[in-house]
Amino acid sequence: MAGKRAARGTLLQPANRFAPCSSTREDDDWYQAEVPSARPTEVRYERARTVISRNQSPDLPFSQSINPYRGCEHGCIYCYARPSHAYWDWSPGLDFETKLIAKSNLAACLERELQAPGYVCSPINLGSNTDPYQPLEREQKLTRRTLEILLKYRHPLTIVTKGALILRDLDLLVPLAQANLVHVMISLTTLDDTLKRRMEPRTASPAARLKVIRALTAAGVPVGVLCAPMIPALNDHELEALLAEAQQAGVTQAAYMLLRLPHEVAPLFTAWLAEHYPLKAAHVLSVIRQCRGGRDYDSRFGARMRGEGVFAELLAQRFSKACQRLGLNRREGYALDCHQFCPPGQQLNLL
Template sequence: MALDSTSTPRGRGTACNPGNRFAATHSEAFDDGWQQEVPTCQATEVRFEQARSVISRNRSPDLGFDRSVNPYRGCEHGCIYCFARPTHAYWDLSPGIDFETRLIAKSNLAERLEEELSRPGYRPRPIALGINTDAYQPLERELRLTRQALEVLLRFRHPVHLVTKSSLILRDLDLLSAMAEQRLVSVAVSLTTLDNSLKCIMEPRAASPSARVRVMRRLDEAGVPVGIICAPVIPMINDMELEHLLEAARGAGATSAGYILLRLPYEVAGLFEDWLARHFPERAGHVMSLVRQTRGGQVYDSRFGSRMRGEGVFAELLGQRFRLASKRFGFSRRDEAWALDSSRFSPPGQQLGLF
């Protein structure tokens, strides 16, 4: 049953709970005359998983990495636009509020990661840590799975790239600084708006914009390569902030920049449209019209090469704005941030060849 979409629990991105698209049957809420109150808040539930493997591979030409590690499934940040929401359906959970409140933690992450890195045939290339869901979401403060993974990677001298919108990453500044000295780490901070009011309804449990700018500054001061990722850029919601976001990040020490146009795969489209209707009813139609213009008349286009940037006049103008602003503020290309050193890789206990 879906919660009443007109009343979002406090601190959550949505109240909707669309059915699992893989389920054989679906339930539908209806008014039976018995008044039921929607809870004003909803607690987070955590289940623990013994993962059989933790390094995921991909062949996408749109990404700057071919492998990733995700300590958690689901994300408490509650970002309404999150492209990872549909993955919750694979666990018989909803991409809606279940994605924000019913999380799965890989309790044996560090052990599995060490096993996979120690295999004789393993060849190192940078690992993207926490790409599907934020590795520094609030649950990490207690479980410390991300920190454990970084400890393994540092011990193996394995390069890693992190993307986060959490200030919790500063807790691990000791590890990140040590890795940076060996060119083993780079960080991209996701910054979508400088308007805290917008942040609160779009990314309810993520760090404030000012906190994310402070994270960039602290990382830069510690010698950790840091960049900004403006993702997603949403037409008529935050696209007008693009240049301001880049300027703020550059002033805080960010040296690389990237952006991604709003993506609405599977159930994300319905969740996002419901969110628009509740928070921006006067411009919801215009926003979705522009989204369709960038996606060939549809709400989403999954084709490689266009899914991250879109097409059409709006997408082209956005790309021009980004390139001009990046040049003006002196940013380097994002792919340069991936120039980490894989040659230092040294699994503990394995004797290196003499020749």
């Protein structure tokens, strides 16, 4: 299976939860040509009506976000965004990694929304659902176009990514940083290259992500590290090492999240565990359920990001002590400046 995977997170295609029926392939003794396991990435284009999404979640440090793409070629097996593909009548499995949607009119929509008379400026997050620097961005450049518009309007933003492609946009990130308009979080999940290749097949390597942190820091772009997800008995033992490596690379802010397994992600992750870590699978799932009230997932605000119980409390204590020892999170994040926002044509405030 591993040899046929062709750098995909999964080859499974579970039916989405909205599908009225599903089908399975059965051997009926008739000859059939073997279906190739490698599937190329397909790109479709959407003309979005709006591109700024809003939320009122107390678990999130932002209320506005933009996701230039639906689906993500990075193929992270644990990705909590996989179930969103069900709304397009596609599978959260292989479809999520190979059938991608690019919002072709993103720039026009964004400018229109920012120019709306009632628009209230607050930081916009890029990467809340799918990675804005996934491989597709290299040719589509929707994230870069978003940065250009936000810089022109002097609008604050935050970015979360696992992609080294972000360094391509240093020419935009530097002036944004100089105006206190941007903060970047690099997601660092493991320092183990083998685990990375299995768990996040098309993401940048751990060494490349640390290089990104060093380059951003050297350029004056404020950057933090997001250790997420922490998976019991699989990568949680790396938490302190991840924070130490990131601190050495230049971060001053850090955060973490416990693994989330909503909807179709749970069976996909369970199958992945059985394939790659069969001797650990039962233990990993047992601890996850201990953190989730006996279930695979708990969607309650306040609990979904951190979990509950002995393991979750110990993980929180380890994170807090490591941050204290390394001098991380000594201040309350980065207060980005919303007062500079001014769409072209809008009259400046004289007071």
